[in-house]
Amino acid sequence: xxxxxxxxAGPAHIGTLRISSSFKNxxxxxxxxxxxxxxxxxxxxxxxxxxxxPVTISSVDRNVLARGSQEKVVDNITRKDAEETPxxxxxxxxxxxxxxxEDLANFVQRAQIDTKCDVLLADVNHYRFxxxxxxxxxxQQIVQYYIAKAKKKGQLPEGKTEKPSVNIxxxxxxxxxxxxxxxELKRLMADIGVEVNAVIPEGASVLExxxxxxxxxxxxxxxxxxxxxxxxLKEEFGMPYVDITPMGVVETARxxxxxxxxxxxxxxxxxxxxxxxxxxxxxxxxAWFSRSIDCQNLTGKKAVVFGDxxxxxxxxKILSREMGxxxxxxxxxxxxxxxxxxxxxxxxxxxxxxxxxNGAIADAIARIEPSAIFGTQMERHVGKxxxxxxxxxxxxxxxxDFPIGYKPFLGYEGTNQVADLVYxxxxxxxxxxxxxxxxxxxxxxxxxRGMSADSDMNWTKEAQLELNKIPGFVRGKIKRNTEKFAxxxxxxxxxxxxxxxxxxxxxx
Amino acid sequence: xxxxxTQPQALNFECETGNYHTFCPxxxxxxxxxxxxxxxxxxxxxxxxxxxxQNAMGVMIFAEPxxxxxxxxxxxxxxxxxxxxxxxxxxxxIKRDRNPSVIVWIGTCxxxxxxxxxxxxxxxxxxxxxxxxxxxxxxxxxxxxxxGEDTVLAAMVQRCPDKPVGEVEKEERNSISKLLNFGRKKExxxxxxxxxxxxxxxxxxxxxxxxxxxxxxxxxxxxxIKVSGWLPSKRYTELPVIExxxxxxxxxxxxxxxxxxxMRRRKTKLIGAxxxxxxxxxxxxxxxxxxxxxxxxxxxxxxxxxxWESVEDYVKLLRGKSVxxxxxxxxxxxxxxxxxxxxxxxxxxxxxxxxxRYQAAELExxxxxxxxxxxxxxxxxxxPDNYNQIQRIYxxxxxxxxxxxxxxxxxEARGIxxxxxxxxxxxxxxxxxxxxxxxxxxTRPLRRNNSLKDLGWGKLVKDAKV
Numbered sequence: 013x014x015x016x017x018x019x020x021a022g023p024a025h026i027g028t029l030r031i032s033s034s035f036k037n038x039x040x041x042x043x044x045x046x047x048x049x050x051x052x053x054x055x056x057x058x059x060x061x062x063x064x065x066p067v068t069i070s071s072v073d074r075n076v077l078a079r080g081s082q083e084k085v086v087d088n089i090t091r092k093d094a095e096e097t098p099x100x101x102x103x104x105x106x107x108x109x110x111x112x113x114e115d116l117a118n119f120v121q122r123a124q125i126d127t128k129c130d131v132l133l134a135d136v137n138h139y140r141f142x143x144x145x146x147x148x149x150x151x152q153q154i155v156q157y158y159i160a161k162a163k164k165k166g167q168l169p170e171g172k173t174e175k176p177s178v179n180i181x182x183x184x185x186x187x188x189x190x191x192x193x194x195x196e197l198k199r200l201m202a203d204i205g206v207e208v209n210a211v212i213p214e215g216a217s218v219l220e221x222x223x224x225x226x227x228x229x230x231x232x233x234x235x236x237x238x239x240x241x242x243x244x245l246k247e248e249f250g251m252p253y254v255d256i257t258p259m260g261v262v263e264t265a266r267x268x269x270x271x272x273x274x275x276x277x278x279x280x281x282x283x284x285x286x287x288x289x290x291x292x293x294x295x296x297x298x299a300w301f302s303r304s305i306d307c308q309n310l311t312g313k314k315a316v317v318f319g320d321x322x323x324x325x326x327x328x329k330i331l332s333r334e335m336g337x338x339x340x341x342x343x344x345x346x347x348x349x350x351x352x353x354x355x356x357x358x359x360x361x362x363x364x365x366x367x368x369x370n371g372a373i374a375d376a377i378a379r380i381e382p383s384a385i386f387g388t389q390m391e392r393h394v395g396k397x398x399x400x401x402x403x404x405x406x407x408x409x410x411x412x413d414f415p416i417g418y419k420p421f422l423g424y425e426g427t428n429q430v431a432d433l434v435y436x437x438x439x440x441x442x443x444x445x446x447x448x449x450x451x452x453x454x455x456x457x458x459x460x461r462g463m464s465a466d467s468d469m470n471w472t473k474e475a476q477l478e479l480n481k482i483p484g485f486v487r488g489k490i491k492r493n494t495e496k497f498a499x500x501x502x503x504x505x506x507x508x509x510x511x512x513x514x515x516x517x518x519x520x
Numbered sequence: 521x522x523x524x525x526t527q528p529q530a531l532n533f534e535c536e537t538g539n540y541h542t543f544c545p546x547x548x549x550x551x552x553x554x555x556x557x558x559x560x561x562x563x564x565x566x567x568x569x570x571x572x573x574q575n576a577m578g579v580m581i582f583a584e585p586x587x588x589x590x591x592x593x594x595x596x597x598x599x600x601x602x603x604x605x606x607x608x609x610x611x612x613x614i615k616r617d618r619n620p621s622v623i624v625w626i627g628t629c630x631x632x633x634x635x636x637x638x639x640x641x642x643x644x645x646x647x648x649x650x651x652x653x654x655x656x657x658x659x660x661x662x663x664x665x666x667x668g669e670d671t672v673l674a675a676m677v678q679r680c681p682d683k684p685v686g687e688v689e690k691e692e693r694n695s696i697s698k699l700l701n702f703g704r705k706k707e708x709x710x711x712x713x714x715x716x717x718x719x720x721x722x723x724x725x726x727x728x729x730x731x732x733x734x735x736x737x738x739x740x741x742x743x744x745i746k747v748s749g750w751l752p753s754k755r756y757t758e759l760p761v762i763e764x765x766x767x768x769x770x771x772x773x774x775x776x777x778x779x780x781x782x783m784r785r786r787k788t789k790l791i792g793a794x795x796x797x798x799x800x801x802x803x804x805x806x807x808x809x810x811x812x813x814x815x816x817x818x819x820x821x822x823x824x825x826x827x828w829e830s831v832e833d834y835v836k837l838l839r840g841k842s843v844x845x846x847x848x849x850x851x852x853x854x855x856x857x858x859x860x861x862x863x864x865x866x867x868x869x870x871x872x873x874x875x876x877r878y879q880a881a882e883l884e885x886x887x888x889x890x891x892x893x894x895x896x897x898x899x900x901x902x903x904p905d906n907y908n909q910i911q912r913i914y915x916x917x918x919x920x921x922x923x924x925x926x927x928x929x930x931x932e933a934r935g936i937x938x939x940x941x942x943x944x945x946x947x948x949x950x951x952x953x954x955x956x957x958x959x960x961x962x963t964r965p966l967r968r969n970n971s972l973k974d975l976g977w978g979k980l981v982k983d984a985k986v
Contacts, residue, residue, distance in 0.1 A: 013564075013590045013591065013592060013593065013596055013601070013606040013607070013609070013610055014589075014590070014591040014593060015588055015589070015590060015591075015610050015613060015614070016570055016588060016589040016590075016591045017585060017588050017589070018574060019567060019570050019571055019574060022567070022571040022575065023566065023567035023568045023570075023571055024567075025568065026571065045544075045629040045659070045660035045661050046538070046540075046542060046544070046660040046661075046664055046872075047542060047543055047544025047545065047546075047547075047572070047660040047664070047665070048544065048568055048572075048629075048660065049541055049926070050543070050544070050572050050575070050926075052541055052926035053541075053924075053925045053926045054575060055926075056925060056926050056927070056928065056929045056930065057925055057929070060929055061929060061930070062929060062930060062933035062980060062981050063930055063933070063981065064910075064927065064930045065926065065930075068539055068907070069539055069540075069541065070539065071538045071539060072629075072661065073538065073661050073662070074661055074662060077632070077633065077661060088539065095907065106566075106568045107566035107567055107568040107630065108565075108566060108568060108628070108629040108630045108633065111597055111630070111633055111634065112633060138566075139566075139593065139594040139597065140594070408574075408575070478731060478734060481729075481730050481731055482731065508734060508738065509738060512734075512735050512738065512953045515953050515956075516826075516827065516830060516952065516953050516956070517830065
């Protein structure tokens with residue numbers, strides 16, 4: 013047992029559902045108790061999805077516990093097949109129902125007999141896998157299934173596309189700024205003349221997965237989701253993949269150069285150096301920001317970075333290499349991939365922290381006292397308490413990670429966004445000096461007192477206590493309305509009764 | 521006139537597949553830890569439970585919280601680890617770090633499935649650590665959403681003292697009267713006591729925000745009824761005294777287990793009344809309490825009329841419109857009854873669980889309201905099927921759907937007005953004073969869409985059904 017106050021990565025079934033619901037026309041059936049289907053709420057509320065989340069619960073209750081789910085799961089699969097005519101139904105348990113040890117594979121086989129669509133049981137260990145590992149595995153499982161199916165039917169396409177082309181793997185629902193990153197990556201590919209053969213899983217049809225081998229290479233922008241699929245396609249078809257996250261000016265260039273190598277190795281003849289130089293020096297504002305006088309004062313400022321592998325590693329490199337910021341600590345909660353993270357960041361920071369204990373990370377931040385933090389929502393909160401600014405760079409996702417405006421983290425527009433984020437997280441330039449010299453803007457304590465002469469209403473002690481229970485953001489309004497009510501009725505004293513009478517009469 | 525017209529219209533009950541979305545009952549932790557200020561809630565479950573509290577409930581465990589997960593790992597599931605030792609390790613740490621007056625263990629689906637004997641372990645650990653441990657099985661196998669509170673309160677019933685230990689302590693326990701008598705001298709308190717009629721002590725149960733507790737207590741004081749205590753109290757150490765023969769009454773429709781426990785284990789008398797939601801319900805609730813306690817109610821008709829008059833601006837927006845409850849928090853019957861009284865029609869009330877006995881008075885008032893308003897009685901659908909409901913919503917051209925969070929945005933995108941049912945769980949909706957707040961919530965989608973109606977943005981999905 014573990015005493016836990018916070019989780020950086022969700023449970024395995026969330027990962028599976030993120031993949032299944034990213035695909036077009038794929039439905040998931042959750043074999044789980046009532047209430048475990050909160051993934052639907054996350055999609056609907058965080059991502060503000062206009063469509064009904066394609067996830068249906070087949071509820072596990074006392075009866076199921078006593079007698080097994082019997083026909084229930086099979087019935088729900090066949091029913092959903094008839095109602096929604098999906099291409100694929102994915103069945104998944106949750107941590108809870110996975111310990112019932114029901115033969116879900118058998119349910120899937122039986123359901124398959126009566127359904128027009130394909131049916132798959134998500135193959136993940138719900139106690140060993142995190143959300144991210146499960147997502148990685150489920151994507152690979154679905155791709156593998158449709159490749160095998162096409163192979164069996166002899167429907168695998170021959171050869172490659174005429175022009176260099178790419179599959180972008182790992183863009184998914186409820187991913188950190190994934191939608192915007194995807195637009196930016198497509199733009200980048202268009203700029204360097206690489207056709208996008210497929211983006212999976214977001215918006216993809218499982219029926220078209222058989223066309224994946226037509227691409228010249230795979231691009232895996234996020235370390236957490238997509239690598240298993242890329243590895244599978246490499247083994248199966250010898251497809252090369254690029255797994256350099258194009259985040260920050262230097263890494264984006266490195267990613268593009270790797271693409272150049274991969275394309276040229278397959279008979280292409282491309283040279284992206286001019287493009288990289290043009291983007292770096294004249295289009296992206298980030299390189300110029302690094303050289304600008306504003307950024308000079310960032311030199312040597314202390315920062316702490318924490319997040320998933322992809323974003324924490326990339327951010328550490330950007331701060332250290334591109335902005336001259338002193339990264340005291342870089343950390344990740346992706347413990348399973350610790351070795352890679354250490355390799356990536358060791359030369360750019362003083363210490364590395366691999367942990368999913370938010371308390372330990374908060375303690376480290378308090379000890380280091382950096383000028384800024386780049387972390388998750390949790391570190392943002394820690395920063396608030398310690399009065400250290402924090403830029404959010406990584407999941408776990410929050411409604412604020414789904415901005416309406418365009419805010420990618422990847423590609424050249426991403427470099428601008430990241431530069432803004434860094435700039436806004438530090439106090440900079442002249443302001444910095446003024447604060448140092450004069451000790452801040454408002455050194456004089458603001459004196460507040462009752463302003464108007466007529467607000468001399470007497471509040472009884474009980475009423476005052478009652479007033480104090482009311483949340484601060486409406487307290488002022490309620491106080492004013494109550495006093496107005498009391499004055500209108502010539503009450504000299506405000507009692508609890510008067511307070512609520514006022515509420516009834518004026519809706520205070 | 522035929523005889524049939526004078527018969528009460530029978531309510532129609534149905535039961536569907538149970539493939540519906542609602543919150544897990546462990547969500548009660550989110551409001552109970554705030555209500556009971558000296559408590560610590562330990563949810564014994566998996567990552568699935570923890571992520572729910574953190575993410576879907578939006579209750580970010582940020583500042584020093586008084587609840588946590590005891591996250592079950594593979595070793596716990598396969599029984600390689602000793603449950604007692606593990607819980608002792610965690611509770612010792614909680615006691616050391618937070619020093620609460622009580623630790624509430626919230627059992628989950630997983631503790632049910634692996635048959636963890638929480639009720640057996642708790643007394644032993646309680647004795648060893650010297651801190652009360654209350655056990656509640658708020659699992660999704662047996663309960664939905666708000667019923668989680670029911671499991672906690674039912675467990676706490678057992679911990680209420682059965683007699684006052686001494687005058688001083690009695691006074692301390694009775695935080696309500698202490699609050700109302702704040703700063704007054706003893707003689708003055710004695711005078712206040714005389715404002716009350718002589719009646720058998722009454723204890724109310726159900727967790728409400730403190731201001732609403734005060735409002736309802738005052739409302740009853742106007743009738744000369746004294747509330748001896750509330751379950752839960754603000755502090756665990758101030759749980760109300762419950763003696764055999766006391767009257768008890770629940771203020772929420774999802775507290776049937778607590779009611780049963782109070783009757784069977786503590787030999788109290790339950791006053792079955794409609795719930796104090798809406799001016800009509802509040803009046804009926806007070807009248808029922810008065811009649812049980814032998815107190816003559818006074819001025820209630822005027823009080824109700826006055827509230828109706830004050831909310832007329834909202835009510836006129838609702839008259840003649842239809843409302844559909846998908847079913848989420850078990851407040852559905854009371855809310856539907858209130859809205860029908862406001863002049864709405866309601867073809868269907870979805871509800872996770874329907875305890876016809878505990879809700880008998882409310883159901884009766886619902887029938888009566890429909891009859892008096894001249895509208896058809898709703899079909900009450902227990903364990904609904906969300907897919908089927910959505911087809912019925914399309915077919916019936918509903919004006920307002922009260923729904924859980926999963927379906928609100930998709931319905932809005934299809935031009936159907938919605939209101940989140942959870943808002944009624946968290947808002948102050950009880951008593952005369954808060955009738956306006958309920959209507960403020962209910963009419964908000966209608967008012968919002970009135971202000972946008974000229975834009976022609978009704979449907980925001982292509983080829984949508986409807």
